[in-house]
Structures are given as structure tokens and as C-alpha cells.
Amino acid sequence: MRFLTAGESHGQKLIGIIEGLPSGMTISKELVDQALKKRQQGPGRGGRMAIEQDQVLFISGMRGGLSTGAPLAMEILNRDWENWEKIMTSEEKADLESRKVLTPRPGHADLTGALKYHTEVRNILERASARETAMRVAIGSVVRQGLSQLGVEIRGRVTAVSGVHAKLSEDDGYWQRVQQSEWSVGDPEAERQMGERLREAREQGESLGGLLEVQVLHLPAGLGSHVQWDRKLDGRLAQAVLSVQAIKGVSFGIGFDAGEKMGSLVHDPIGYQPGQGFYRESNHAGGIEGGMSNGEAIVLHAVMKPIPTLYKPLNSVHLETKEIVKASVERSDVCAVPAALVVLEHVVAWVIAEAILEKFPADSFPELETAWQTYKEYLKNI
DSSP: OEEEEEEEEESSEEEEEEESSOOOOOOOOHHHHHHHHHHSSSSTTTTTHHHHOOOEEEESSSSSTOOSSSSSEEEEEEHHHHHHHHHHHTTTTTSSHHHHHHSSOOTHHHHHHHHHHHHHHHHHHHSGGGGGGHHHHHHHHHHHHHHHHTTEEEEEEEEEEEEEOOOHHHHHHHHHHHHOOOTTOOHHHHHHHHHHHHHHHHHTTOBOOOOHHHHEEETTTBBOOOSSGGGGGGHHHHHHHHTTTTTTEETTGGGGGGSSGGGGTSSSEEEEEETEEEEEOOOOOOOOEEEEEOOEEEEEEEEEEOOOOOOHHHHHHHOHHHHEOOHHHHHHHOOOOOHHHHHHHHHHHHHHHHHHHSSOOSSSSHHHHHHHHHHHHHHOOO
């Protein structure tokens, strides 16, 4: 299974194609649109979100609400296209001078991309923009629906924003509060402090980053493999998460704290219970050992840097005069940490779905369900 996306931030539309999706899987457009809407929300989002109202349009590969086994093609229209058509059109009459960027932003792909591709900054920032994650959320939502039908749950939370750390819990009421929170935290006091930090950053022309956590529940042991570097599940999850704009670090379980502790305080003792099979008495590993899921919840942490576009910009260099000037300012968010959490949940969903189909190759979803249940019974009774 694989996917491709295409499209620019201010282009006509975003395009996505999934190849290898089993036939007979139920797909809800409403659930995809709900995920897209959630990605657009959050207290630190910019003016672009008031323009776009993302909805997916399925082009092919689905009939009667079920996947057909053919490539699934989707599109998301950019409503802002009407304001950029003269600039972004593919035709020769395109206005290549208007809104031309000559002062690249520190921390963005602007300068490095322009040097690599020997082109102007506009051609880089349009594709490097996090706008493209809208399609990755749509793609992830499709496979996440399949995972849900197998009983796999993915959930996430924001654990900190700009130094404000939320109190963490695992009770059911806590996760309900996370779902209801605009910051995706279950700690009302931290939510209040995050709002205050956002107000200060907006007044100062700054941007904010944060820490995020994604959990994958109800997976069996044995997804991924130890035999080659590119088949390790944690490596593939890390690559997918790091591919999301502004994500600068990934860890699993207790992460970097493992380097500060003795081995007996890091590794998870193994237990066995008839009718349940093997289990771990703790989950410091974050559900992955030797590049494979071990049957415990996968717990992944990520750090998001502050967005590079600052309304009080840093110094840059004018690309033609080579003078020191202030960096350009593109319309942007002050803080997109809760939105990034939505993206992370869906790129994680893709990697998990990919790993499941590698272990249980199936042309149809009923075949996959049969293989999935048979394997889970084997693990319970071994």
C-alpha cells in the first residue's frame, strides 16, 4: 500500500491517491470531513482557516461507501485559489512578479529549497507549506476507519505548549476532557496558561511550539520486523512523524529518560496469563521492541518547533541585493500545536495500516478481518 499527494498551498486543489487499499472497506466521507475540520481548529490558527472549509471529494476507487480495490483518488479544493489564480496558474500568463518572495524566512524551506532547485522562493514555500497536511489527514482518516473496524484505537494529546506542561492522566474522564479541549489537554489550568502564553506571543509577533503524544491501542505483537532497518516499526513511525512540518524530534515510551536510568528500571518484565498470552508488566518501551510491536500500547512523543513565520521577523538576506533585511511574512498561525496533533494521529494511522497489510496481505477487507482475528486467537492461546 502506498500513497502520493500533489498540490500547493495557494494552488487550485490538493490531490491524493491511495494504491493497494483492500476492497470492501467501509469509508465515510463524513468522518474524513470531521478530521479535516478538526485539523483547522485551535486557538492559535491564522486567517487562512477562516477562508478554507476543507471537505474531501472522492473521485474514484469507491462505490456505495465501500472501497473497490482500485486506486482511491481524492481532492480537497483550496477556496483561497480565487485570490491567487493569476499568480499560481500553470499557464504562461501567470503573474510571476506579484508577491515574489526575496527575503527567505529563517527556519523555513525557503532558502535551501530555492538553492537546491535553482528557482524562486514562491515555488518552494507553496509545496513546503503545512497546507499539504490536509490531504495527509484525509488519507490517514480513510485507513484509520479501517483500523477502527479492526478494533485499533488511535488517540493523542498535547502535553506542553511553550513551557506550559499539562498534568497527565489515563482515566476515562481525562480523555473526554482532552477531546473537548481546544488545546487537546485534559488540564483546565494548563489550558488557561496556554491561552495566556498565546496572547503574549501574538502581541509580541512571536510563535509557539510544544510537545505532543500519540497512542495506538489494541495492536497485537508482531507488526514490523527486526530483519532489515527499513522494516522496523519504530523507525517507520519516526520517519512519518518527522516528515510533518515543524516536527523536530520523536521518542517512544520513556524516550530519552532511558539514557539516565539503570537497565532494570528501563526494560519491561514479561508475564504470561492463560487465555491472554504474553504481556509486559510495564510499558517503558512504548509498545515496540526490536522494531516490532510487542502487544502493549504504542506511545510516541514528538516535539514541534515554533512556526518559522514571525510577525516580528528575524534578519535575512535579500536574494538580489544581498543586503541584510527582515525576513518576509506570509500569512501564518501563531501556534498550531493542537492542529499538528491531528496530523500526527493520521500519519501514524497510515504507518500502522501499512504494517498490518504487510503482515496480513489481503485483497479484500473480509479477508483481512479473518486473518487478523485468527492471529489474535493464536497469540492468546500460544
